[in-house]
Amino acid sequence: MDKYTGKRLDGRYEIHELIGxxxxxxxxxxxxxxxxxxVAIKILKDEFLGNQDFIRRFKNESKAIAVLSHPNIVKVYDVSFGDRIQYIVEEYIDGITLKEYLDQQRELKWKEAVHFTLQILRALNHAHSKGIVHRDIKPQNIMLLQDGTIKVTDFGIARFSRSETRTMTDKAIGSVHYIAPEQARGEVADERADIYSVGVMxxxxxxxxxxxxxxxxxxxxxxxxxxxxKPPRDINPAIPEGLEEITMRAxxxxxxxxxQSAAEMLEDIEAFQRNPSISFQYKYFIDEKPTKYVNAISAVRNGRAPSYNDGYDYDDYEEEPPRRRQSSSGGNNKKTMMVVLGILAAFLIVALSIGIAAIFRSCSTQPDDTMTMPNLVGQLYTDVQNNExxxxxxxxxxREDSSQETGIILDQTPAAGMSVKKDGEVLLVVNSGAKTINVxxxxNYLQADAEQTLQNAGFETTVIEVPDDKIAAGYVTSTEPKGNATAPExxxxxxxxxxGPExxxxxVPNVIDKNIEAARTEIEAAGLQVGDVTLQDDSDxxxxxxxxxxxxxxxxxxxxTKVNIVVSSGKQSEKTLxxxxxxxxxxxxxxxxxxYLDGTVMEDGVRTVNPAYNNxxxxxxxxxxxxxxxxxELDGNKYAVFIMDFDTGKPSQVESYPYVDPGSPSSDTPGTDTEEDWGDIPTDLPITPTE
Incomplete structure (x- = not known):
């Protein structure tokens, strides 16, 4: 067990197991x-706590992901950069890498490849819009969830495009099978370098x-x-032509x-999705003349500006040989020949002298392309590999060595202290770990019996509880690695x-369009709880x-489980007052x-007075x-005025006028009776008039 498993960081994060x-x-x-x-927690290895370059790369990752928020990019929840421990808290992804999936499937159906590529490009389009270039896009840095969702991870060598535009070391950053040519030269690596890597994937x-x-x-x-x-369709003729064009252009x-951008590539792939028979007819300049290449990797390592073919047609220049002039006399030709031979002889003597002096100097000084071989024994091979x-x-x-950590360098050739070329061959003997034995x-063993059996066989054990509908509680459902597989001792x-069974x-019951109280009763009767109840004003x-x-x-x-409910406030519903x-x-x-309602006639008719209903x-x-x-209005004269309040659902009478009988203009009968004159108002009416 390592030193972090079982511990709690900052009183908050309980470390359960090492997963990578x-x-x-x-x-x-x-x-x-x-x-x-x-959550997933990345903890910087102790040996790098004093290495400012690794700390910079570690912080770069947290900075890069912290400004990103996209469903196809792993989330960062927390960071800590103390003197004794530095870690990043990220979203836990329960899945496998795209590399592992490719190893299982070999080649994918082109529809599946398009599905994955679309998600990767959407993630990169978001990152590029924030000024971040990933620079290490490869299947090992793409996580695949069970539902087919893609998550782009590991922004450890990402950079902000507004900052330094060239790589900071003399080595190409990223995985060599997926890096863009400009990365291999140590040149500008902008968003288009990520596009190249997507094309390779x-x-x-x-x-x-x-x-x-x-x-x-x-x-x-x-x-x-x-x-x-090699064109993809030469390998797999089932690939549509348009998809091959997209791949080759990237x-x-x-x-x-x-x-020129992830958005531009997305546009083509979406067009291909709509019409798989599409052809884009992309054309590129092809230089038919022989092109001279130099080793740009070595040039960058030696600090020289690399020379490379940039896609343009440079004609080979050949100086025209001098034309032979005819002399007026053969004697002049002979004198001229003698002079030329003398000059050539003198030149050869000087050149030989310079060459011999150079040989003596080279014997007494160490060449610029050599160095003293460092001692690599005892270091982790991955650390040496990543050391710029x-x-x-x-x-x-x-070689197997159970007494040492897996991946430790056990021996090296040439030995430490020898003079070697800076880019020369070095043989390393790396510890493959302890010998492997059968698991x-x-x-179907009881837990205690299973633990004892595995420990007797030479393994450490850890228990993970899982629900299972077929195997009784307390019994083993399986192991990782599986039984009869081999694993390091x-x-x-x-x-x-x-x-036991889950x-x-x-x-969740369907309570849409039901009253809140009826919905509450139905949800609780189903064995669930009513959570938050929210009012919404814009519903009718x-x-x-x-x-x-x-x-x-x-x-x-x-x-x-709590079921949250949204109910209508009724403010926009139609009401009758x-x-x-x-x-x-x-x-x-x-x-x-x-x-009249706001001047619009709502009712126009004749009413008969009926004392039995109190009129x-x-x-x-x-x-x-x-x-x-x-x-x-009664008989053409204003009789009563009401304010109809549809928000509160209540009317209120604000004015009343005496009734004017057309046959008796002096009538002063009021429009509304006193409280004593109303008599009994039917109790089944929903609204009672107010004065």
């Missing part, structure tokens, strides 16, 4: 007890092979500079001939122990009507009644919100 080891950091699965979530997904492969990294880098990849060696001070061409042999199959075997999930549903739930209806959830008026008493004729007359009007004025 990179060149700079260890990666752990951990639990954030404050935010109640599983798309090529690999479609064909099942890399465009350039060789025995060593330097040879691959030179091929990136000089060679043209991989153009001249950045100006590539897609070493430009050696490393070859590796492995006992303990499936002394390594940790994960034992997956059943906790809780049966419940579908009646007040307290459910318009939305979260989770949505039908979604399976665990028992006692009633205004009640008493017609004048002791009127022997029918009365002509008109009702009560009800006027109904509809509306959604705000206040409107209702004016009632």
């Amino acid at each position: 080891v990179g060149g700079m950091a260890y990666v752990y699965r951990a639990y954030d007890i404050i935010d109640d979530r599983t 798309l090529y690999e997904m479609l064909t099942g092979t890399l465009p350039f492969e060789a025995d060593n990294a330097v040879s691959v880098a030179i091929m990136q500079l000089q060679a043209d990849p 991989m153009q060696k001249n950045p100006d001939q590539r897609y 001070e070493y430009a050696f061409k490393f070859s590796v042999e492995t 006992p199959d303990v499936t 002394g390594s940790t075997v994960k034992i997956l122990v059943s906790t 809780n049966e999930q419940i579908a 549903k009646p007040e307290n009507t459910v318009i939305e739930t979260n989770p949505l209806p039908g979604v399976p959830v665990d028992p006692d 009633e205004a009640n008026v008493h017609l004048p008493l002791n009127v022997s004729h029918d009365i002509e009644l008109k009702a 009560l007359c009800t006027i109904k009007v509809t509306g959604t919100s705000g206040q409107k004025t209702l004016v009632i």
Whole structure:
């Protein structure tokens, strides 16, 4: 067990297990007890705490991802850069790398390759819009979730495009199979370098092979500079022509001939998605004349400006030989020949003298391209590989040594202290770890028996509880590695122990369009809880009507899950209000009644006086919100005025006038009776008139 597993960082992050080891950091699965979530934590290795270059790269990663927020980019939750420990807290991705998936599948169906590439380009388009270039796009840095979602990770060597525009070392940064030619030269690496890397990945997904492969990294880098990849359709004829054109354009060696942005490449792929038979008819300049290349990798390492083919046609220059002139006499020709021979002889003597002096000087001084071989024994091979001070061409042999850490260099040739070329061959013997032994199959064992069996076989054990519908609680469902597989002696075997059947999930009831109280009853009856209840003003549903739930209806959830509800406030729903008026008493004729709502006639008719109902007359009007004025006229004269408030749902009478009988102009019968004159008002009316 390492020194962090089982510990708690800053009183917050409980370290559960080591899930990965990179060149700079260890990666752990951990639990954030404050935010109640599983996270991944990258902890910088102790040996790099004093290395400012590695600390810079580690901080670069946190800075780069911190300004990004995209569903296809891993999230950063927290960072800590102390003197004793430096770590980054990231989103935990439960999946595999695209590299692992490619190793399983070999080549992918072109539709699947397009699906992955679209997501990668969307992530890069977001990063580039924030001024960040990844510079190490490769399948190992792409995580694939079970649902097919892509997450771009590892911005450890990313840079802000507004800052330094050239690589900071004499070595090409990134993985050599995927880097752009300009990265291999140590030149400008802008957003188009990421486009090239995406093109290489798309090529690999479609064909099942890399465009350039060789025995060593330097040879691959030179091929990136000089060679043209085999067209993908020559390897896999099933690839549509348009997709091959997209792939080859992304991989153009001249950045100006590539897609100039992730958005531009996205546009072509989306066009291809809509019409897989599309042809883009891209054309590129091809130099048919022989081109002279130089080793740009070596040139960059030696500090010289590299010379390379930039895609333009440079004609070979050959000086025209001098024309022979005829002399007027043969004697002059002979004298001239003698002079020329004398000059040549003198030149040869001087050249030989200079050459001999140079040989003597070279014997007494160390050449500029040599150095004293450092002692690499005892260092991790990955650290040596990533050390930008070493430009050696490393070859590796492995040896088992259980007493030392896996990956430690056990021996080296040439030995430390010898004079060697700076880019010469170095043989390293690397510890492959302890010997491998078979993992006992303990499936269906009781937990205690399984632990004892594995420990007796020479393994460490850790227990992970998992639900299982078929295996009883307390018994082993499987192990990682699987039973009968081989694993290094002394390594940790994960034992997956059943906790019994998983809780049966419940579908969220459909309570949309139901009253809040009815919805509450139905949700609780299903074994769930009502969570937050939110009012929404812009709904035309009646007040307290459910318009939305979260989770949505039908979604399976665990028992006692809280269901949040959004209900209508009713402010925008249509309402009907009633205004009640008493017609004048002791009127022997029918009365002509008109009702105006904000000047619009709502009712126009004749009413008969009926003392049996206290002459009560009800006027109904509809509306959604705000206040409107209702004016009632009897026999052509204003009788009563109401304010109809649709927000509160209540009318209020604000004015009343005496009834004017057309046959008796002096009548002073009031428009509304006193409280004593109203008598009994029917109790089934929803609204009572107010004065």
